Amino acid sequence: MSDPRQDIHAYLAEFDDIPGTRVFTAARARKGYWINQFAMSLMKPANRDRFKADERAYLDEWSISEEAKEAVLARDYNRLLDLGGNVYFLSKLFSTDGISFAEAVSTMTDMTFPEYREMMMRGGRSPEGNRSIKGNY
Template identity: 65%
Template sequence: MGKDLQNYKDAFEDIPGTRVFTTERARQGYWLNQFCMTLMKPENRERWLADEKAYLAESKMSDEQQEALLARDYNRLLDLGGNIYYLAKVFSTDGLSFVQAVSTMTGMNVDDYKAMMDAGGRSPDGVRSIKEGN
């Protein structure tokens, strides 16, 4: 059972362009996601926007998570356990729509990303496995 479970979990890391929010990522990102939830309160959004570093100093996030947050590196934040629905609190505080923020994660501009999504999203054809390259 142990090896089967590990193979099952390893398969999640082999999906190109996708980060599956596993229990490991949930544990890793707990304090990051808790921080994001603080931005639900207007007074906390004001404090964050006034001095991000000072506001972060109160958090229990790792230094790596804090650096990625300050850089608004959403892909890195997902790698570090961030959940996109929690991270939405950050980019909405920055005045970005979901489409604007997510387009930055794809390397596409907003118009191209929106057109792709309006057309049904990415094609299922192409690389389906990172390790196999197919």
């Protein structure tokens, strides 16, 4: 295997080994550009109103894949992250829906919001068993 310090792609691929983590790389940014532009458009009240009035019609105005449109409509945030969405941009969608960042993020886990909130109040997810998909740690 090549030295990760010399091969940026190998270095970034190592992040894929962290369970439940999607590092927002330049490749993801390119892949999710239009998802993130859509999400940022929701900063404007008029756009939020248009989106809430007819979500599908508003999404159809964007150069977003059908898969991404379906993920937005289903509020499948993990799928949106896989498609290049950035959680901080997607927070505009959370806000449009009237839910907190923490509540939205809890839907990306296998926990209920109260369980997620309690876990975070206790200091967050334990690193034990969560350092490597390969199980080396």
